[in-house]
Amino acid sequence: MKIYKNIPLKKYNTFGLDYKADCMIHIKTEKEATAFFNGEVSWQKPLLIIGGGSNILFTSDFKGTVLYPELKGMKIEEEETENGYVIVSAGAGIIWDDLVEWTVIKGFGGLENLSLIPGKVGATPVQNIGAYGVEVRESILKVKTISTDDGSMRIFNNAECQFGYRNSIFKTLEKNRFLVTRVYYKLTTSPSLNLYYDSLKQEVNMLGKETLSNVRQAVINIRQRKLPDPELVGNAGSFFKNSVVTSAVADKLKKEYPEMPVYEEREGYKKLASGWLIDKCGWKGKRIGDAGVHDEQALVLVNYGKATGKEIFNLSQEIKKSVYEKFGVDLEREVEVIGVI
Ligand code: EPU
Numbered sequence: 001m002k003i004y005k006n007i008p009l010k011k012y013n014t015f016g017l018d019y020k021a022d023c024m025i026h027i028k029t030e031k032e033a034t035a036f037f038n039g040e041v042s043w044q045k046p047l048l049i050i051g052g053g054s055n056i057l058f059t060s061d062f063k064g065t066v067l068y069p070e071l072k073g074m075k076i077e078e079e080e081t082e083n084g085y086v087i088v089s090a091g092a093g094i095i096w097d098d099l100v101e102w103t104v105i106k107g108f109g110g111l112e113n114l115s116l117i118p119g120k121v122g123a124t125p126v127q128n129i130g131a132y133g134v135e136v137r138e139s140i141l142k143v144k145t146i147s148t149d150d151g152s153m154r155i156f157n158n159a160e161c162q163f164g165y166r167n168s169i170f171k172t173l174e175k176n177r178f179l180v181t182r183v184y185y186k187l188t189t190s191p192s193l194n195l196y197y198d199s200l201k202q203e204v205n206m207l208g209k210e211t212l213s214n215v216r217q218a219v220i221n222i223r224q225r226k227l228p229d230p231e232l233v234g235n236a237g238s239f240f241k242n243s244v245v246t247s248a249v250a251d252k253l254k255k256e257y258p259e260m261p262v263y264e265e266r267e268g269y270k271k272l273a274s275g276w277l278i279d280k281c282g283w284k285g286k287r288i289g290d291a292g293v294h295d296e297q298a299l300v301l302v303n304y305g306k307a308t309g310k311e312i313f314n315l316s317q318e319i320k321k322s323v324y325e326k327f328g329v330d331l332e333r334e335v336e337v338i339g340v341i
Contacts, residue, residue, distance in 0.1 A: 001036065002026040008065055009062065013053035013117055016234035017309050019339070021048075021062040026071045029094075030146065030153070030181050036067070038151030045150065048338060049094070049179055051120035055127060055236055060339035069093050069122055071181050072146055081189050089184045090256060092122025094260070096129075098279060105218045110139040112212050113200070115219040118230055118237065122180040125156075126170040127168060128163045133197040137163035141186040145178035154178065165271070166241055166334055179215020200250035218242045228298045234303030235294065241334045274323075275299035276333055281322045291315045313341060 004024045014025075023044055027033050034090070035041055039061065046064040060185045071091035078087040090091075090099045096119050099112045113134035114311055123129070124136045140163075143156045146160075151275050162169040170178060191212050196202040203218035204210055228235050242263070250262050250270035257280075259274040278298040285295035290307035293315070294300040301312055320331045 001028070001032045002039070007066075009053075009066075012050060012066070012068070013056055013058055014234060014236055015303050015309070015312065016230075017303065017307075019058045019309065020067045021063045022064060024066040024068055026068045026070050026341040028072075029142075030071065030297070033069070033071075033146045033179055034151040035144060035149070037148050043260075047176060049122075049176070051123040052118055054118040054230065055335055056235065057103065057312055057335050057337050058339050059307050059337060059341055061331060062338065067179065069179065069181070070122075071122075073182075074099055074130055077184065083189045083198070083246055084188055086187050086189050087184055088187060088221075090121045091182055091234075092120060092180045094121045095119075096121055096124060100216065103187060104150070104212050105187075107212060108187035109183065109193070109212055110264055111136070112191075112215045113194055113197075113219055115216045116223045116240070121183050125161055125163075125168055125180060125183055128166055130166065130198045132222075133194050135165075136162070136185075137161070137168075139185045139187060142186040143180055143184070144182040144273035145180050147177055148177055150288045165265075168191050169287050175256075195214065196236060201305060227300060227305045228294055228296075228302055232308075237336045238275075238299045238334050239301040240274045240278070240299055242274050243277070243329050243331060244269050245260060245272060245329060246270075249328070253329075272329060274329075277323050277327055277329060277331070278319055281319070281326050283319055283322070288318075309337075309339060312341065313337060 007021050007024045010018045023189040043065045049067045070093040072093055074090045076337045077089050097116050099121055100115050103111050113132040116255055117129050125140055126214055129136050140158055145154050192216055203222055204214050207217055244265050247268055247270050254260055254262055261276055262341055263273045265273040275298045283293045285297040286293050290304040292302045292304055294302050323329055323331050
C-alpha cells in the first residue's frame with residue numbers, strides 16, 4: 001500500500017483537470033484492501049474510488065481520500081471447450097482494453113464490441129459499460145468486492161448487480177459501499193458476432209471476413225474517427241446518457257422530427273440519442289474558452305487545454321437548458337461530478 005499526500009489529480013482524470021486530493025492510497029492486493037477497510041489503516045473521509053478516471057469531472061480540489069486500486073492479473077479460470085464457454089477473470093486495476101485485446105487474441109468472444117473503451121476493469125460492472133449493441137452485463141458472471149464498511153469479502157452474481165443502462169447496484173443502492181477487486185467474465189469459445197449495429201457491420205465488411213479480430217479492429221476504427229483520444233484532448237467519453245422517455249413522449253417528438261433516432265427500451269419507454277438532440281440545438285463543435293463540444297460527436301465534452309472543471313460543468317448546464325427548451329427532454333449526466341459547484 002502506498003500513501004500520497006496533497007497529490008495532483010491531473011493524470012488520474014481523462015479530462016486532464018488540474019486539481020489536488022488531500023490523500024491518495026494505491027492498493028495492490030485484496031489483503032491491502034481488507035486492511036484498509038477493517039480499521040487497520042486510518043484515513044480521512046470522504047472516500048472516492050477511482051479507476052481510469054474516465055468518467056469523472058472534478059470541479060474543485062478533493063478534500064478526502066482517493067483510493068486507487070491497482071489489483072492486477074488476468075487469467076483463465078475455467079475452460080469448457082465442449083460446451084463452448086470459458087471463464088476469465090481480471091483484477092480491478094487492469095486496463096480494460098488490455099483485457100479485451102487478450103481475450104480476442106485467445107479467440108474468446110463477448111467483449112470485442114467493447115474495444116478501446118477507456119478505463120479499468122473495476123469500473124466495468126459499476127458503469128455497465130456498453131457500445132455498438134453490447135453491454136458488459138451480458139458477459140459478467142460475478143463480481144468480487146470488499147466491503148468499505150468492514151473489509152469483508154462479498155461476491156455479487158450477475159442478478160445481484162442489478163444492471164441497467166449505464167447503471168448497477170454499485171451506483172445506486174450500494175454506492176461507495178463496495179470496492180470491486182476482481183471481475184469474472186463468461187465468454188464463448190465459438191463466438192457468434194454481434195453486428196446488429198449497421199455501421200459496425202459495414203466497417204467489418206470493409207476489413208474482410210466477419211471475425212473476432214476484425215470486429216475489434218472495426219470498433220477501434222469507428223471510435224478513433226468519432227471520439228477524441230483523451231491522451232490528446234481531455235474528455236470523458238459520453239458526457240450525458242442517452243435519454244429514456246415514455247413512449248408517448250418519444251412518439252410525439254418523432255412526429256415532429258421524423259429523422260430523429262429512437263431506440264426501443266423496456267415496455268412503455270423509448271431511448272433518444274442525446275447526441276442528436278444536442279447536435280440539433282447547434283452545439284456540435286462549439287467552444288467557450290477551452291471547454292467545448294466535440295466536432296464529431298455532440299455527446300462528448302472536451303477540455304482543449306486549460307478549461308476548469310467548473311467551466312465544463314457550466315457548459316453542460318447550458319446544453320441541458322437548451323435541450324430542455326427545444327425538446328422538453330431533461331438530459332442526465334453520465335459523468336460523475338466530484339467537488340464544489
Ligand atoms: N448523432 C448525431 N449527432 C451527434 C451525435 C450523434 O446526430 O453529434 C446521432 C448519430 O448519427 C446516431 C445517434 O445519434 O444516429 C447515436 O449516435 P452514436 O451511434 O454515435 O452513439 P451514441 O448513442 O451517441 C452511445 C454510447 C457510446 C458508444 C456509442 C456506440 C451512451 C451514453 N453512449 O453513444 O458510449 O460508444 O453509443 O455504441 O450510451 C460512453 O459511454 O462514454 C460512450 C462513448
